Amino acid sequence: MNPVRLAIDVTGGDHGCSVVVKGVVDALRRSPGSFTAILCGDKTQVRDALAAQGVEPDVAGLSIEHCAQSVTTQDPPSTVWKRKCGSSVVRCIRLQAEGAADASISAGITGVLMASAVFILGLQDGVSRPALAAFIPTAGRRPVLLLDVGANLDCRAKHLLSFGVMGHDYARLYHGDDSIKVSLLNVGVEPQKGTRVILEAAQLLTQHCSGYQGYIEGSRILAGETDVVVCDGFVGNVLLKSFESFFGLTRAVLSGDKELLTRIESRMSILNSEMYGAVPLVGVNGIVFKAHGNASPGAISNAIGSAVTTLNQRAILAQQFGVSKGISRKYAV
């Protein structure tokens, strides 16, 4: 299999270029030949960051795309893709659109990344709102995909349907398995429970979403009984961050007992917040990962691993079944 080609925004995160570059270099050392990376950012800073990792700027697998413009929280997200073409985040997405990269990874501002991806790559058929989807480790044999985790805070029933269909599609791609189970997050499993939006979404999902299984409660997400959990972006964001916090809590509580902490961490990957270091943006025509603003090198490295897995699975699926083109117009939102 050819190495996948990644465009990586090295200047978007809170910690600057060096942390992201270290993550890329670590991933390349761990899985040489599995990917190549175009590092988008200030040329001098990227060279310095590479040098700090003992890597030559022209090492095989890495190249630098100089980006002089910077994006701030003051920039209206929906205009950055047009007005700041020279920023690292826009260059990443453009490289994808131009066919020079297979996927992008950015730790930049969520709204800017999302709007740039939507305007440059376009939405999949029938999708009106893309979503951020996070894989969360479970007690079962594979992780569960939770979406939306923050792109859409207020959702109507038709948006939840859309998340279900996109989640099914993405999980199918990621796991290379057609039997994907989709569940709707609710406060109980009895049919009459939930808000008006939830009750309406349940009806739509039953009618239009492959693999829909019904409601799931917060207590069952980590049990590994389902593959996709659908919720609005407010709930998903709060949940994802609370899952992450168990790692910090465990560390705080067990800090006096390093041996116990080490044993626990080696057994429970759920406690490792770096597992959630980056999440895919689903619903756009292309594979885009949003890393945490404060992503560590380990999180960036895991994000690269996820992108490589996703792209390789897509290649396999394309041969086996043909790649899904997203939601059909019939279920358009």
Next chain:
Amino acid sequence: MNPVRLAIDVTGGDHGCSVVVKGVVDALRRSPGSFTAILCGDKTQVRDALAAQGVEPDVAGLSIEHCAQSVTTQDPPSTVWKRKCGSSVVRCIRLQAEGAADASISAGITGVLMASAVFILGLQDGVSRPALAAFIPTAGRRPVLLLDVGANLDCRAKHLLSFGVMGHDYARLYHGDDSIKVSLLNVGVEPQKGTRVILEAAQLLTQHCSGYQGYIEGSRILAGETDVVVCDGFVGNVLLKSFESFFGLTRAVLSGDKELLTRIESRMSILNSEMYGAVPLVGVNGIVFKAHGNASPGAISNAIGSAVTTLNQRAILAQQFGVSKGISRKYAV
């Protein structure tokens, strides 16, 4: 201090009378003299359950209130208090209203318990919606109170304000401390983040809620930085249940290593789902605890401990400061 007098609905839970009775007997053995209990349920069943615990029905501290009627999910919650006066849940609340009990504990149907409490005990001044509030263990020096955890799924800004004020009041009572910090759950801490409801609630809380500190993210709930976390009942329910599930996940993952599991459980009370066995209903004129439908004896026993703590603190506060009468009309919702 006189023992507090509890009315306990022994027939409301999923597991029947014997589990609840065992919880009561365990609590009495652990803290003899701290409370007395009126066990509301079918007389014969309660006697049998007591006998199974080796307890005489006329033992000091316990009495039985025979209740012949049963409540089902088919009963409209808002009418049970009038139409099923002989049910165990309604008898508990009535005993409080009549002055024979200081607090009630029930593992029955949430809506029925809530409506019965609202209609029989009445709402605190200025409250239009009571809330379920759960104490969650943290890495800090005391637990955090999360509300609402399921009584109100759709909330407007004024309801979130109400939860903040009620939460502040309850935490002040529980901890016996006037310096209570209140936070609003959100997807970020930047002022512009959140839904329209959240932005509006933040303004109201800033103006009208003592101790309001601003936004908190899902990742910081367990850090122990705040005393009260305000959210709508959908988010709170999902969060509470997901916190509980870490216990199950830990057990599942570490089941092969019993020694490690025992060491972890003894260090991290957060992993003990029985800590969340019962939650107070705040906003009504009286102390009412809702236990899980599937509460274990340990959870019932912990609920009794919480009720005793709350009542004793209230007695102390009443001497020191005068008891709060709830939200003033000024902030009425």
